Amino acid sequence: MSGTAAALAADVRAGRRTARSVVEEHLAAIGAGDGEIHAFNLVTTDEALAQADAVDAKVARGEDPGPLAGVPVALKDNLCTRGVPTTCSSRILEGWRPPYDATVVQRLAAAGGIMVGKTNLDEFAMGSSTENSAFGPTRNPHDTSRVPGGSSGGSAAAVAAGFAPLALGSDTGGSIRQPAALCGVVGLKPTYGRVSRYGLVAFASSLDQIGPFAATVADAALLYDVIAGHDALDSTSIPEALAPTAPGVATGVDGLRVGIISEMLDGSLAPDPDVARQLRAAAAALTAAGAEVDEVSVPAAIYGLSAYYLIAPAEASSNLARFDGVRYGLRVDAPTTGEMQRRSRTAGFGPEVKRRIMLGTYALSAGYYDAYYGKAQRVRTLIMRDFDAAYERFDLLLSPTSPTTAFAVGAKSDDPLTMYLNDVYTIPSNLAGHPAISVPFGTGDDGLPVGVQLLGPNLSEATMLRAAAVLEEAAK
């Protein structure tokens, strides 16, 4: 495809290219390739061209068209888009068109970004392979017999396939970073509260965070800078203003202290050997660039997965109660309201969503709350404490993003527990609220992309992006 988001925006801003030509080129690529990949639930051709023309008109009038002028952006289909169907890849939202835009969608548009479509996901973002979609799986552009990861598999695949230089996803337990790793692109989960969740259809409210996908670290920084910042519509939004990260991306890691999380290298949670090999190579690259790299233990991290599978389903069971056939989406008629709700939910939700609603409902039940939800929250506190201790000695931590490269479609879909293990390295950051990024670093024995993960304390995105840029350079 035709270059990075930064380069495209620069061309459009300077009048060297029209936004329309950029968008048409990408729409053509989608038209040619997405039949096989199925990254998109919906391609918003008319809206995209109209937005592109508006950007071109601004350029023609000499107005500032924004830092993302004319850049196509793919949006995960759990972000509300005014008047445009938003499905969460679920039948239950059939026919629903939100009457409002998510805050990130507004910010994208204000920055001149062009929505080209809504991307596929595991239903309500519950999954690690994008196979749990009511509209069929997304394929990995590097090998279409493989999954793209998930739940933001459509967004990751869209960027990997060159359908859009940028995409937005959401990350509750690794749903940006894991598909980024499996598709060989950059994926950033910002600090909880850094990007407004207003208009993101909630999965687990205390863990959900919107973040960027891009082919390059610099592009990820560019998109992050556009969407980050306080939003009065999200009470958990962080009020502090921060300097943009993009200008400092290439400033290196000299003197930076980086800790390899020992449990995630050769401890109880060790990845496949080829993934471990790339992780060591990444550590060596950081050392070569002037960072001080050492191993560090984050003992409570091994309990992350268990705690996550209590907290996330618990919150989901409540968040998804509203899909009851009364106000919007699918309704299956019945003689009574209660029966209508039951039938609508039975027909509208897929098996993984039902499984998590049941798990979460159980975890919150009277008599079980303390043993499950309460205890999981205490584990969460322990994880934060262990991370805090690690961040007294290190600026960033390093781990694999996923234990394996992309696996075959269907390989894990019958075994939820094995599927859940995909997120073992990514979940602790969500529980702690900390930012983390996955950056491609070489390939595995199967020739498929491997991602490594950089983790940092709250609001360390700028530092993290600098280190990611060093790895990106070293992996070339």
Place this chain on the structure above:
Amino acid sequence: MTATMPTDGVGITALDSAAGLPDGWEMVIGLEVHAELATKTKLFSGARNEFGGEPNRHIDPTTLGLPGSLPVLNEKAVEHAIRVGLALNCAIQPSVFSRKNYFYPDMPKDFQISQYDLPIDGEGWLDLPNGKRVGIERAHLEEDTGKSTHVGGSGRISGAEYSLVDYNRAGVPLLEIVGRPDLRSAEDAATYVSELREILVAIGASDGKLEEGSMRVDANVSVRRTGDPFGLRCEIKNVNSLRSMRRAIDYEAARQIDLIESGGRVRQETRHWDEASGRTLSGRSKEQAEDYRYFPEPDLLPVVPDPEWIERIRATLPLLPAQRRARLAGAAGVPATEASVVIAVERHLDDLAVGAIEAGADPLRTLTHVEHNLAVEGADKLTARAFAALVTMEVGGQLTATQTKAVLAELIDGGGDGDPRAIASAKGYEAMDSGSLEGAIDTVIAANVDQWERFVADPAVRGKLSGFFIGQVMKATKGKADGKAVTAYLQQRAGG
């Protein structure tokens, strides 16, 4: 639910129960009051908080619980909650919103955001005008639900052809004020609600309208034999006025006693007051109560009010009814539980009364006028100075009680430019000096010798006869005489 009468209440009507409880029985009442807070917008969004209107007009994505919408706490609602807490002597504490999960079509998210284990207002109390103190367990913020109308069938959700839902009320801020079971009569319960309403209105937290539902009361009623531990309680819902609340409580207590005395047992349950039949009807049983799966609302932060903010709010509180009663009682030198004091405060005439007393008016006479002669439109426009001047004229004997009332009425109508003297003289209410009064009385005695002899001879008939003489003197003096002065002179002339 069918229309048949419940078997556990047969034979009892509110009429029977109004006679009072059988000897040895006591009722125990605890009230939960939901007050809609007087904010411009809803508890968690910018949609308008307004009563009535076209259905589904005061809505937005958050009110409808649309996917992706988020709650943002209304600061004014928190301020009102703090104000109420301070007025009820509650501890203002850090609080947390939780989700109360259950499916209901008029609840847009199928959970209600409510404060659960950590309410904003902790322990407090409310003093009733009769001096009884009622404990406040807590008061917490929560969002209201929408309203369903079930069309067809019995008008209930089951069996209805279809239901219409209006979400205008959804998300309206409520403060649930939970009283301790310290009340022992329906009358006290009504007084508690009136007093609470008075406070809410005085501090501007709520308009306190029971009829419009901006104030809603659930009554927990149980009975026990005096000295026994508390019995099992029933929660009575759907009481829309003080009168129906009193009736419902009396009925319910009588029902429970009847049940126990006939060998039955009270079941802990929710019961609905049916105004038409004057009964409470069984609702859902608490034993099968839903598991609400409360957990902290992750979309909202804990509320930790700045102590300085709390103090600023405290400084803006007006005098509350109990303080106003104390102030008036202090000024008048009577107990705060005195009926005239309670009534003066109830009618918001305590400023006037205190002002008049401070301007030198006789306290008891002032209170008497407030209690008996000022229950009229415009009484609040009376100035303390004019009122005091009038009372002083009366006490000084320049005006009779009858004349005083007439002048008072004129004053309230805005006559005499607010000067009672001007009104009195315009009406020809010349003060009678004692010489001419005695002369008038002597003339009356001379004309009624028989009666006078009986008056002198038999002290037992003097009460009755003095009425006769006063009437005659009034007639002779065209009402200018002071009844008390006439009696005194008659006694004196009769020789004590």
